[in-house]
Amino acid sequence: MIHAANWVDRLLDGSLFNGSVFLVIGIVGALLLLVSVLLDGIFDLFDFGDGPLSLTTIAAFTAIFGFAAFAATGAGVGTGVAATIGALAGLVGAAAAWWLSRLIRNAESNAAVSEADLVGSEASVVLPIPADGLGEVALVRHGERVSLSATAREAIPRGSRVRIVQTLTSTSVLVEATGPSDPAGTAPAAGPDPAP
Numbered sequence: 377m378i379h380a381a382n383w384v385d386r387l388l389d390g391s392l393f394n395g396s397v398f399l400v401i402g403i404v405g406a407l408l409l410l411v412s413v414l415l416d417g418i419f420d421l422f423d424f425g426d427g428p429l430s431l432t433t434i435a436a437f438t439a440i441f442g443f444a445a446f447a448a449t450g451a452g453v454g455t456g457v458a459a460t461i462g463a464l465a466g467l468v469g470a471a472a473a474w475w476l477s478r479l480i481r482n483a484e485s486n487a488a489v490s491e492a493d494l495v496g497s498e499a500s501v502v503l504p505i506p507a508d509g510l511g512e513v514a515l516v517r518h519g520e521r522v523s524l525s526a527t528a529r530e531a532i533p534r535g536s537r538v539r540i541v542q543t544l545t546s547t548s549v550l551v552e553a554t555g556p557s558d559p560a561g562t563a564p565a566a567g568p569d570p571a572p
Contacts, residue, residue, distance in 0.1 A: 398449060398462065402442025408435035436473035441466030493517065494540045494549060505532040513538060513551060526551045
């Protein structure tokens with residue numbers, strides 16, 4: 377209780393913000409974590425996959441490191457010790473984030489379709505794909521509509537039929553155009569459903 381009172385007193389007199397660099401690191405990490413979770417797939421081209429260096433894991437480490445070190449500084453701990461406490465807490469948080477994201481991605485891929493199943497499949501472009509940029513494609517697999525972030529070497533308009541040539545991550549693919557575009561953008565988002 378004494379430490380909590382000390383922390384509140386330092387917050388009120390402004391001396392707590394001597395460790396404000398940790399607070400800024402925590403806020404940046406939290407914003408990155410929020411973006412990586414809410415806009416899953418948008419940063420896939422800048423991501424290192426689903427491993428320990430995924431954007432979600434790095435963002436979780438950064439956020440927890442910053443906030444834990446800031447809290448330790450506020451409790452009167454020296455900067456070096458606060459950084460060590462933050463790093464240890466960040467490693468635990470990053471490991472938990474990695475484990476949870478793998479668990480979620482495995483559940484998604486088991487429910488929908490495996491990455492190997494996707495290569496060679498046809499899909500429809502539902503959001504235009506700029507050259508070397510990200511758009512979105514949709515296809516039906518095992519009776520379910522699957523939407524994926526997609527990139528291509530050349531621009532592909534909405535409604536075009538495409539073939540998936542490579543899986544980049546569990547939620548993004550590289551595609552190439554296979555036929556003329558549907559100007560109304562009403563091409564069905566269906567591909568052949570392989571036999572079970």
